[in-house]
Amino acid sequence: MGELKYLGEQRYEGLDEISAIARAIGWGASDILRSFYRGEPSTGNLNIQEKTGGPVTAADLAVNAYILEKLQASIGIEDFGYLTEETYQSQTSLPIDHSWVWIIDPLDGTRDFIDKTGEYAIHIALVHQGRPVLAVVAWPEAEKLFYAIKNGGTFEETRDGSTTQVQVSDRNSLADLTLVVSRTHRDQRFNQLLQQLPCQNQRAVGSVGCKVATIVEQKADVYISISGKSAPKDWDMAAPELILTEAGGKFTHVDGQPLKYNQGDVNQWGCLIASNGHCHEDLCDRIQQILAQIDQNA
Template identity: 30%
Template sequence: MDIDIARVCAIARAAGEAIMEIYAGEFNVELKGDQSPLTCADKASHQVISAGLKRNFPEIPILSEEGAEISFDERRGWERFWLVDPLDGTKEFIKRNGEFTVNIALIEAGQPVLGVVYVPVQEKLYWGIEGQGAWLQTGRGEPCPVRVRNPDPAAGLKVVMSRSHPSPELAAYLEKIRVAEAVSVGSSLKLCVVAEGLADIYPRLGPTMEWDTAAGHAVAVAAGARVTTPGGEPLCYNKQNLLNPHFIVAPPGLELPRV
């Protein structure tokens, strides 16, 4: 891997600092065309990340949720690119519950091979690199490796699910497995919770976009998880339509029911 992960982490932290300056005061909320919320913190984070990535990695293109529209005709030829969600969990930001993240992923051949997820309120920084592992750093402390756990389905699974986007499909799916505990979490933190071994499974049976999941996907896979569609296919990126299919994050070898 020719990417200096420390530089990517520094960019994510700088974006988090820009978000926190706005989080500490009053801010307005706009609605985008799809009726999803947008704040000046989303825009500020996007500016910090875009400038940082262009300065440090000028040869790699960027696809950001808050960036300009880039046609599929242009990006279909990208061998590698940055996929960014400057503020994932804008609804959590507006609620001021702290469960929002900065997401930066490197995509190669349709798969996230590096991911950084920063949680500004908690000062928690997750990162994962394909074939090298995943880590968590809290504050400026020593980074610790993280790894998925191996659950016993007979004893029940700890399930993490969306705080702001429940779905009837998820409710029906949970009836098919033995659930020991279910917790609701915002943003890409759900993937990181599985990566850290604090939950066993994250079934997402509702809409997400590629930038919502890419960085957490990289962290989870580097920590030993699998991220697949309910049919077992890999979750792929840089599709013509950037909407993700349903997917499930779980340890390998865990037998799960069909959706």
């Protein structure tokens, strides 16, 4: 493998080869998840464990081990750190002391996986100094894989290896935008926000990766995350963020600030807005106003 270099001004050398490796791993991980999803004898029982942060299954653990093994065998451990949902608690210290860190969710949407909605995904992201520069989001049940490299666009890859560049919609009126929302993870404050937004079209989709895939396929335009007692984690957002932004969208905190990863706290607190970008600032302003009013009346 060639040397990975940062050339300055958000330019990188060597990411194409690493992207090809990550995509192959994404397809392999998809095969493992689909085997568990279908209850094939070779994979065994799901062994569902309900934990504080949500359910964990044998599928999460098997795919986590597979991705780490394949990545580390291909590119090593000297130049890269690894942060995954299933291993972060065993890290001796956070943030991970590397400029280049892989952030991995082996099964985003575990509840959807268990409930058989088909809307689960695999997230693999490489971040450099806290910002994503390479991403893979695999949607096993759709047999699609989305990938992006910083400043290189977003592409959809199918099983036969064919690729198509994808772009967000050009809808640019708040009232015309469609929100992609969760079936669960919706508290009273979030529901109050949804009721007062000018965009009332909604589409229910599970995993964050699947939500963002829905936006880059122009079937929706906006995703909103508001933390309550808990918050989404680095591995929920890192890969989907780059998939969206390289397809022309925007993904920020509600105040317009960028997300940062591998900062020590894996939680992404606050209100996060992902959109097709055309009304992003207006949408953020409107959401800030509505939330301020909701909190004032609480």
